[in-house]
Amino acid sequence: MTEGDELFPGASKADGYNESVPPAHLRAVPELPAEPLGERVTPGAGPSEPTVTATRGQSSESLSASFRADLEGLQNPKPEPPKKRLVGGKKAQRAYEAEVEAWERANRIASMRRRLGGGRTVLVSNQKGGVAKTPTVICLANALAEARQDGSIAAWEAAEERGTLLNRVSGEPGYGLVRLLRNARELSQSRSVTELRGYGARLETGAYVFGSPEDRDVFSGPDVETIHGLIQPAFDMTIVDSANMVRSEAFRTALELADAVVIPMxxxxxxxxxxxxxxxLFTEPDPLRKVPFRRDLYKRVTVVISHDSEDEPEGIVDKTKAALEVAKVPFVEIPFDKHIRQGLAIEWSKLQEPTREAYRRLGARVMESVA
Structure with missing residues (x-):
């Protein structure tokens, strides 16, 4: 047993994992049937209460100058990589490295702007609280919405009990999920994206966040399924903020509906x-048979390593990365950012540029995983 195995015993289960040849003890799981999307309605201005003013094609004031220039200059959905110079010395090498960096940024934008041909659902989950799940949900939604600029990204709260999602966003909270459930029949009949948006909070990037502005009863599985059935067809991607109780009815249903998973830590x-x-959860069945076994999601998992302190224990990150590499699980690191650490409403424009760029890398990775 290695030192890494002693610290992370769960990682040893993935040793020797091969994507093309799954471990023998894993049983095949049938793919979930695709849910009908219904007719999409071109969004316009929102209702008078709460005020929603987003329109398709609206630019975000929070776009950094460099990212805006990249966005406006992107012509080819998949730009060609730069050609390496064989001569020219250090100056030519630095120029080539700058071209590579620009090409990588352009590829991230192209990935985030990709049309999926039907909505996708990303579940953000970890069985421990306080691991930056909610900031990950909000910042991932912001990163994708900033790139797409079309109001096609939403996030919502699938926790069985009222979560803190709306506490971490600024602006009007909208009517909320309780009223959305109450009016589900009317909303399903009207199929109006404009009307639906009135139940959420609009972020500065144009993403929409649906949460619980007031106390509510525990969400059941059918509640989660109803909310998903209303929100998912109206957006190209929905990001779901889950709680910690993986055997709860709400989590089980959210997991069944997921197309990809993000695990923050x-x-x-x-x-x-x-x-x-x-x-x-994605490598072996739940021994109590209360959690759906979604082996298919293992290939669509992304881990987010969030640095939430300037004084962290030594060695943990390196050991975690090594274990994830053995398990063939991609990861994205998020640098420490005081704005997130404050625990208040997260405003995309107030994050440091390295933090925004890290979440853009996450957004590109997630979009590639569900494409």
Whole structure:
């Protein structure tokens, strides 16, 4: 047993994992049937209460100057990589590296702007609380919405009990999920994206966030399915904020509806242990048979390593990366950002540029995983 195995015992289950030849003990799981999307309605201005003013093609004021230039200059959906110079010395090498960086940024934008031909659902989950799940949901939604600029990204709260999603966004919260459930029949008949948007909060990038502005009863599985059935057809991608209880009815239903999974973690041993416990949901069946076994999602998992402190324990990140590489699970690192650490409403324009760029990398990775 290696030192990494002692710290992360769950990681050893993935040793020798081969995407083309799954482990023998894993049983095949049938793919879920595709849900009909229905007719999409071109969004316009929102209702008078709460005020919603987004329109398709609207630019975000929060776009950084460099990212805006990249966005406006992107012509080819998949730009060609730069050709390496064989002569020219250090100056030519630096120029080539700058071209590579620009090409990588352009590819990230192209990935995030890709049309999916039907809505996709990304579940953000970890069995431990306090690991930056909600900031990950909000910032991922912002990164994708900033690139797409068309109001096609939404996030919503699928936790069985009222979560903190709306506490971390600014602006009017909208009517909320309780009223959305109450009016589900009318909304399903009208199929109006404009009307639906009035139940959520619009972020500065044009993403919409649906949460619970007031106390509510526990969400059941049918509640989660109803909310998904209303929100998912109206957006190209929905990002779902889950709670920690993986055997709850709400989580089980959200997992069944997911097309990809993002697992956030902060840099401490407990968070890493729960990271691998969550990963194990996709490598072996729940012994109590209360959690759907979605082996198909293993190839569409992305781990987010969030640095939430300037003084972190040494060695944990390196060991975690090594274990994830053995398990063939991609990861994205998010640098420490005081704006997120404050615990208040997250405003995309107030994040440091390296933080925004890291979430753009996450957005590109997630879009590639569901394409």
């Amino acid at each position: 902060t840099v401490n041993v407990d968070a890493v242990m729960k990271l691998f416990d969550t990963l194990n």
